[in-house]
Amino acid sequence: xSNRENKIxxxxxxxxxxxxxxxxxRVLRNSAGVAAKKRDAVLQAVDELNYRPNIxxxxxxxxxxxxxxxLTQNFGSPFYDGILQGILQGLxxxxxWPIFADGRWQPTVEEQSLTLLxxxxxxxxxxxxxQFDEAALQKVAAETPLIVVxxxxxxxxxxxxxxxxxxxxxxxxxxxxDMGHRRIAHITAAVGYQKSVxxxxxxxxxYEQALRDAGLExxxxxxxxxxxxxxxxxxAVEMLLARGRSFSAIFAANDQMAxxxxxxxxxxxIRVPDDVSLVGFDNMPSAAYMVPPLTTAHQPAxxxxxxxxxxxxxxxxxxxxDLPRFEAELVIRESVSRQR
Amino acid sequence: xSNRENKIxxxxxxxxxxxxxxxxxRVLRNSAGVAAKKRDAVLQAVDELNYRPNIxxxxxxxxxxxxxxxLTQNFGSPFYDGILQGILQGLxxxxxWPIFADGRWQPTVEEQSLTLLxxxxxxxxxxxxxQFDEAALQKVAAETPLIVVxxxxxxxxxxxxxxxxxxxxxxxxxxxxDMGHRRIAHITAAVGYQKSVxxxxxxxxxYEQALRDAGLExxxxxxxxxxxxxxxxxxAVEMLLARGRSFSAIFAANDQMAxxxxxxxxxxxIRVPDDVSLVGFDNMPSAAYMVPPLTTAHQPAxxxxxxxxxxxxxxxxxxxxDLPRFEAELVIRESVSRQR
DNA sequence: CTGTTAGCGCATTCAT
DNA sequence: ATGAATGCGCTAACAG
Numbered sequence: 001x002s003n004r005e006n007k008i009x010x011x012x013x014x015x016x017x018x019x020x021x022x023x024x025x026r027v028l029r030n031s032a033g034v035a036a037k038k039r040d041a042v043l044q045a046v047d048e049l050n051y052r053p054n055i056x057x058x059x060x061x062x063x064x065x066x067x068x069x070x071l072t073q074n075f076g077s078p079f080y081d082g083i084l085q086g087i088l089q090g091l092x093x094x095x096x097w098p099i100f101a102d103g104r105w106q107p108t109v110e111e112q113s114l115t116l117l118x119x120x121x122x123x124x125x126x127x128x129x130x131q132f133d134e135a136a137l138q139k140v141a142a143e144t145p146l147i148v149v150x151x152x153x154x155x156x157x158x159x160x161x162x163x164x165x166x167x168x169x170x171x172x173x174x175x176x177x178d179m180g181h182r183r184i185a186h187i188t189a190a191v192g193y194q195k196s197v198x199x200x201x202x203x204x205x206x207y208e209q210a211l212r213d214a215g216l217e218x219x220x221x222x223x224x225x226x227x228x229x230x231x232x233x234x235x236a237v238e239m240l241l242a243r244g245r246s247f248s249a250i251f252a253a254n255d256q257m258a259x260x261x262x263x264x265x266x267x268x269x270i271r272v273p274d275d276v277s278l279v280g281f282d283n284m285p286s287a288a289y290m291v292p293p294l295t296t297a298h299q300p301a302x303x304x305x306x307x308x309x310x311x312x313x314x315x316x317x318x319x320x321x322d323l324p325r326f327e328a329e330l331v332i333r334e335s336v337s338r339q340r
Numbered sequence: 341x342s343n344r345e346n347k348i349x350x351x352x353x354x355x356x357x358x359x360x361x362x363x364x365x366r367v368l369r370n371s372a373g374v375a376a377k378k379r380d381a382v383l384q385a386v387d388e389l390n391y392r393p394n395i396x397x398x399x400x401x402x403x404x405x406x407x408x409x410x411l412t413q414n415f416g417s418p419f420y421d422g423i424l425q426g427i428l429q430g431l432x433x434x435x436x437w438p439i440f441a442d443g444r445w446q447p448t449v450e451e452q453s454l455t456l457l458x459x460x461x462x463x464x465x466x467x468x469x470x471q472f473d474e475a476a477l478q479k480v481a482a483e484t485p486l487i488v489v490x491x492x493x494x495x496x497x498x499x500x501x502x503x504x505x506x507x508x509x510x511x512x513x514x515x516x517x518d519m520g521h522r523r524i525a526h527i528t529a530a531v532g533y534q535k536s537v538x539x540x541x542x543x544x545x546x547y548e549q550a551l552r553d554a555g556l557e558x559x560x561x562x563x564x565x566x567x568x569x570x571x572x573x574x575x576a577v578e579m580l581l582a583r584g585r586s587f588s589a590i591f592a593a594n595d596q597m598a599x600x601x602x603x604x605x606x607x608x609x610i611r612v613p614d615d616v617s618l619v620g621f622d623n624m625p626s627a628a629y630m631v632p633p634l635t636t637a638h639q640p641a642x643x644x645x646x647x648x649x650x651x652x653x654x655x656x657x658x659x660x661x662d663l664p665r666f667e668a669e670l671v672i673r674e675s676v677s678r679q680r
Numbered sequence: 681c682t683g684t685t686a687g688c689g690c691a692t693t694c695a696t
Numbered sequence: 697a698t699g700a701a702t703g704c705g706c707t708a709a710c711a712g
Binding site: 359360361362363366372373374375378397399400401402403 | 681682683684688689690
Binding site for chain 2: 055288
């Protein structure tokens with residue numbers, strides 16, 4: 001702890017306010033009626049002595065840590081940042097405080113991080129993405145209030161907060177189709193790489209369904225796998241070009257890969273959107289500043305984070321959280337052209 | 341805390357291992373020699389009972405929280421993310437855990453956040469950027485080990501970790517000069533807006549000095565103020581264009597504004613780098629994926645974060661941290677062309 | 681090297 | 697409504 005602390009304890013203020021320690025505790029926690037006079041005296045003493053309750057003593061005595069554990073998979077990725085910001089906002093006036101841990105998409109690290117959070121005796125847990133299997137998550141949920149963001153778990157629907165990825169991808173692909181594109185490539189991500197790959201899988205399914213509904217058979221040669229990072233978008237386009245199948249549009253499973261794709265096209269002298277149109281997913285902050293600005297399926301990360309925070313607070317208070325549904329909304333920008 | 345906890349305490353494992361609680365504590369903390377046999381028995385009991393020390397009891401009894409408070413100014417900005425990642429890495433095997441708080445560039449919020457971290461009895465504090473004045477920081481430093489990242493405070497050099505912004509900006513500007521540019525615009529940021537504005541101020545100074553050293557007098561008409569966000573880069577270029585002064589290159593005080601500038605130029609049909617060259621600062625992750633890839637002064641955010649973590653650990657252990665110096669390195673990419 | 685004894689600062693019974 | 701007493705789980709002297 002800090003070196004020369006305010007070694008002021010509840011006893012000091014009890015003495016100064018001429019009441020018993022329990023009374024002080026009562027007014028501080030508002031846990032029982034206290035005579036107005038005594039309350040004021042206590043409050044004044046607290047103020048004058050600049051008293052700061054010892055949070056550890058509080059937690060030890062009360063059994064509550066007033067913290068929420070947040071387990072993410074990579075700090076600093078555009079999408080996760082939005083979630084974290086939302087959580088911060090959602091917790092704002094709640095007395096609860098978030099504690100973050102990063103699983104770095106590595107199962108072992110993820111497990112350790114979870115353990116660390118549990119060791120910290122968090123009152124609730126928000127797990128964003130990740131690779132824990134459902135059984136493991138169920139065990140966790142049995143012991144601690146839990147919200148899982150960004151995954152759709154069949155057996156625990158009342159713990160999950162996610163976006164309809166299928167619908168978002170369908171919409172994005174349909175937009176390209178409506179703009180006259182027929183040969184639409186897709187950059188997906190390899191299973192087991194990153195993110196609740198469910199997301200990416202559903203996006204691919206939405207893409208394929210949109211094609212079928214338009215009477216087109218998906219062409220496996222037009223689908224390439226990346227790993228969700230920018231660089232893999234570059235490689236994906238190289239791969240696509242190497243295959244020699246023509247295409248007039250690319251739908252990338254996330255904006256980061258779309259960014260990489262954009263660069264690869266630039267390097268090849270392929271113009272966007274004149275020669276090839278480009279659509280992403282997530283609406284990451286810089287999507288609007290890409291050149292040209294990127295059309296993308298809008299994933300409302302911040303609202304999702306807020307909802308997660310609210311939900312976990314509800315659970316902690318024994319209420320049943322109402323989990324809103326999130327739909328992706330296509331944000332149309334200049335990276336798509338109409339095909340003759 | 342989690343609902344049905346392992347209510348296993350140190351007493352349980354003491355009993356099971358046939359030793360006293362203090363011995364258990366000793367082996368767990370490695371705070372004194374314990375007979376190998378007893379140690380093994382303890383360890384085994386810990387394992388079998390799946391014992392988890394109560395961190396609050398530990399903190400209360402020991403007076404240490406084993407946490408490091410990290411006060412940033414905006415979660416989710418490319419530069420700060422790098423710092424946070426670095427801190428995470430630097431703390432990795434240390435038993436210390438970071439607790440984050442966000443000041444959102446609002447002095448009141450910043451102050452509250454600091455109070456919250458102090459209430460949490462952090463053992464050390466890393467303040468990234470921010471607007472606290474030096475006197476306030478000195479008071480904090482007197483009570484708690486403190487490292488300030490990204491600010492250069494004259495009176496507390498042994499607490500600061502920062503980049504030589506002057507040098508970085510000088511280098512960036514000189515590069516443009518070497519490439520034949522003579523009319524070089526600069527996008528800076530308004531004082532009092534964001535960030536330890538010192539940074540931005542020093543960058544401007546470096547820009548001006550480079551011009552002077554090349555025999556050019558800085559033209560105030562070629563300097564515009566933004567607020568470090570992308571959008572302000574757009575507006576800055578609009579402003580520049582409206583002023584009617586010609587320029588062949590822009591040096592933006594950070595990459596985010598460079599990104600906005602890029603978009604504004606695109607909208608005006610001004611080509612980069614053919615018509616106007618562009619240089620940024622920070623080397624944020626997507627700078628390499630801009631079209632064209634952005635030349636930028638490389639600010640090693642992750643290493644700085646790591647250094648901060650190491651330094652604060654050193655201070656906590658009563659050692660004098662060695663604070664490395666960081667220099668900006670220009671990363672040359674395709675956003676700059678040679679001027680005839 | 682090890683067990684015993686006191687707290688750490690607060691919340692929460694239980695009396696009154 | 698309020699004070700006294702007890703314990704949360706662990707660490708740190710203190711003795712041996």
